[in-house]
Amino acid sequence: MATDESVPCPPPEEVTLDIEQRSVDALRILAVDAVQRAESGHAGMPMGMADLAAVLWSEVILLDPDDPSWPDRDRFVLSNGHGSMLLYSLLHLSGFGLEMEELENFRQFGSRTAGHPEYEPNIGIEMTTGPLGQGFAAAVGMAIAEAHLNAELGPELVDHRTYAFVSDGDLMEGVASEAASLAGHLNLSKLTYIYDDNQITIDGPTDLTFSEDVAARFGAYGWHTVDVDGHDRPAIREAIASANESNRPSLVIARTHIGYGSPSKQDTAAAHSNPLGVDEVKLVREAYGWDLPPFVIPEDVYGWFESGMERGRSAHRAWEARRVAAFAADAELEKRWAAFYEPANLIIDVPVFEGSVATRSVSGAVIQDIAAALPGLVGGSGDLTPSNNTLIEGSQNFSAEHPEGRNLRFGVREHAMGAVVNGINLHGGLRAYGGTFLIFSDYMRGAVRLSALMGAPSIWIWTHDSVFLGEDGPTHQPIEHLASLRAMPNLWVMRPADATEVTVAWETAINRTDGPTAIVLTRQSLPSPTTPPERADVRRGAYIRHDGTDLVIVATGSEVPLAERAAEVLQANGISARIVSMPSWEAFAAQDDAYRAVVLPPSLPVVTLEAGTTFGWGAVSGLGGLRIGIDHFGASAPYAVIAAEWGFTPEAVAQRIEDWLSQSSALSPQSSDTFDR
């Protein structure tokens, strides 16, 4: 290329570079100042990843700050959520409506700038992150959702990428390993992760604990990997382009310097999770040549970030135009879109079974009905499909070859399953469920909690819900699980007792929009009730199943028919027991006091009956009540033997109640405060 060397003007790149460099430094200095002001937080990561963020956001990612949650936007997940100030700065500078005042109130009560990002899609926070590995794994779910919707609705309406920033901590977490293996297996080609290889952890250099060959490991999973200097922006451009051109999920391994530009703390653990300190902040300002006071950003920097959003705004407009044209051309497509994207308020028929049936089997039948009514229903199991009854009949397994498949095969990867289900539900357009044995809810608890914290409407199908799964024994028999899940805020736990209750549990789960629902199901068959309960009663969380005048037996799931049969034994001995089925503590707690006092009147003594720990049931029974449960680990035996050994037969339950009633304390009045969890 010919140049005219006699002209003394600076080359235009220099001006560009200057504002680009100052914009990158703005990301850094905002993090430095916010962390310093809060006197807590993590500035080192934003300082180290600012170059990567600037390139990705200004040149690649397609977002629209005017409509942060438009369905076909690219997704961006900050899996290393401790670097939250990087995200807040990007959102603020790019015009997402996160005001400077919020950045100044970083980590303060009531701010939108919590220590770790909290799900707020209308300002561009795609999910809550912080517990390491969750963002990594949930973003795999987002890419699955994109691939499926792309197949279902066509690339004109759905065609976007999923990006995540991930750290060494993310890569060390098992949930990320599971998700990486799954993403490679599914060949999610629109997934681009940027790994902040800064070689520093809280404890010190990563080589204290982490010396694996990351590129080889991800290559073994089937990922494309590319190495890059994380501070060389032209090279970053190329690396991201290479990742996005690959037909595999991609990991950009970016060698960065934590606390970049901090004269004393760059490349040290001290830069990881502590404020730099007032003196060091001054030195950082000098190093960057940044002479503005905290939280003052020049207009041209705002302009630079805003202009980086033009591609996204334009893409959004083009998408909107395509959508209008497509809907005009095909009214069925518009209906189909709505079926995915508009909230369903489903009423599902109660499946009819003759004789005994396991609640997991009922659930399997209900899934077919929901799948027929709701095209966005997808889900699967952690390699227990035939046991969990989670298969959507007549649909493929989701795969690279069959992205239209609605059956997700998670493999023996419960934790990733939880996070992936969260990611699918956060993505929008789909409702995803994940199933395993109730015992293995332990393995996925990190993801379950995050669904509750975010209010993600994930659906957890947990079967084999008590010692009555039988021969598999104590390793597989839940004891404390119902209690430990009921203790979690915003998770609804449904333990249905029959086909009607299973149906209501599923309706609750599907129609819930502000949090997750667990549906807890039996392995063993239960007798079907002669008179099915009213759905309206079931929805109240607890209801009188069979009335009686001497005491109340409160039971859940498989113990409801047991309680009913025990009541028959008691009746024969002149004792009249009311049976209350309580499929959901949460739904019952949401009823008014009057209803609760009708179901559990203070005048009646209370027995609780559940094949699990009695922990927690004191809030129902009162101190004087009788709690029948299992407060020890299980046993390997056929379930009828376990029931006989541990007093879960009608006769044994009745006997225990009679013995208790014969004690003076049992019939003393309860407090009027009948259900105060």
Add this chain to the structure above:
Amino acid sequence: MATDESVPCPPPEEVTLDIEQRSVDALRILAVDAVQRAESGHAGMPMGMADLAAVLWSEVILLDPDDPSWPDRDRFVLSNGHGSMLLYSLLHLSGFGLEMEELENFRQFGSRTAGHPEYEPNIGIEMTTGPLGQGFAAAVGMAIAEAHLNAELGPELVDHRTYAFVSDGDLMEGVASEAASLAGHLNLSKLTYIYDDNQITIDGPTDLTFSEDVAARFGAYGWHTVDVDGHDRPAIREAIASANESNRPSLVIARTHIGYGSPSKQDTAAAHSNPLGVDEVKLVREAYGWDLPPFVIPEDVYGWFESGMERGRSAHRAWEARRVAAFAADAELEKRWAAFYEPANLIIDVPVFEGSVATRSVSGAVIQDIAAALPGLVGGSGDLTPSNNTLIEGSQNFSAEHPEGRNLRFGVREHAMGAVVNGINLHGGLRAYGGTFLIFSDYMRGAVRLSALMGAPSIWIWTHDSVFLGEDGPTHQPIEHLASLRAMPNLWVMRPADATEVTVAWETAINRTDGPTAIVLTRQSLPSPTTPPERADVRRGAYIRHDGTDLVIVATGSEVPLAERAAEVLQANGISARIVSMPSWEAFAAQDDAYRAVVLPPSLPVVTLEAGTTFGWGAVSGLGGLRIGIDHFGASAPYAVIAAEWGFTPEAVAQRIEDWLSQSSALSPQSSDTFDR
């Protein structure tokens, strides 16, 4: 080699092969028959891994059936515990004292042959397995224990290998990925895992979900890998030899056929977790040429397995001789051995702090004292060493270069940490602890539960135990965790309030031999009591800290000093509150009724105060009691702000109690059943 072809005798190998083959088939047929008889279980894996097991047990592993738990034995972990019948058959045939009657009672109530193996070292079951990945990861802990004790006590006394059988399910689990990365980093060269690459899972072919390059992945972690045909016994011999010669952890990737020899079910998911069926069992017998009835094994097969144990018996005798000679030569060595291997009954001084101190800091000081008294104490944190205060000062980080190091650097691998700590404690000779934030107990719950189920005396150090960790926000603030852990059988949860209580918590943990202990600690400083409590009181789990006549406030941890200050406010208003500190529900539940009635007399109304969910506290407060807690997720803010916002100040607590006392129900008598969890 010259041979004389004129001699017609069969070559001796043929006879050998015949009995070897029949012995291998005996392993298979016992599994087939036991599963068929139980009508549940997994025969496919034992059929597929029998050749591998036979070679390992008859030619390589050093075990002594006469003393299954001698300290320097090799360790064998069946991580794919669903194939339990393989282990039971090996133990039975090799003379470990597991009788045939037990095999006939496979999966029956009260048998020693549960569906999944249960820890019983005196018959050779090194750990409980079944939840996939746990055995894989715990065996890494066993190898760490070996390496450390080898360095501490010398190779004459400690020099053994750790073997595990692992499945595709194990390899898919995140906990195994974490442990594999750690094992590679630590270069645990005495670890040999045999991977049952049978290409079948419960859902179908593994390629439904699992297509990674396992050899490349483990190579990336730093492992040696070797491929082998899992039914070619000479090749298996060579592969195990190659693994054992390697100076890295090794994975033998054995291509096997699940349900080997079953004419209709070999290589199918049907062979995974179902009995073969009576007809197929007949066909299997024909295929093996096995004409004996179920549970009848020829004497020569017993003889073959018994003779395989001769190497181990001989090694044990040689070890015993070395030990006697070494102790005779060096009395200090004998003492040193005893210091590791004999149970400590430690009494630890209470560290003295002026003014306020965080209980995590007290714990850090107590660890130094225990480390000085107990050379077998080792432990560490999941990359939160400076936050968890888990460092043993003056000791190295454990590594290949410094196997004598007592500080374990687990990286951001909480679940593997849990399993590794279990493995170290199961190994014997050491007492291991693992630390992280309380919130991340969720990530390690699978391992924590297994410690409780096995009765392994693992010690869990969980700091940052409430919303009062402050700015890190809801992702890091436990709410339901104390309840969810108290609900777990056999886990003791200690939440101490001051230096004395921390010391007693550590004493409890260290002196406990039949299960795990969680020590739950504050991030924030707490005022030190003017009069420290008596240790004997603290040991009872709950005790009167400050007496009063109008009501009882029961508090734990950081809420104990809060309760004390609230009581001062109440006192000024003429209300006399008894303060009960309850550092351990489990210890209190173990007291007699009389003591419990003294602490919580039925005549006094009860307020419970804990900065976490109120779930569970109904068993202490009764229905009429006041439970002050936090039944929603946390917030990102300085801790004093959170305390003020949510009523955790002395004034707010006092006011809430006064308001409640003014209600008529509060002062009604409680039931006499004062603590019935």
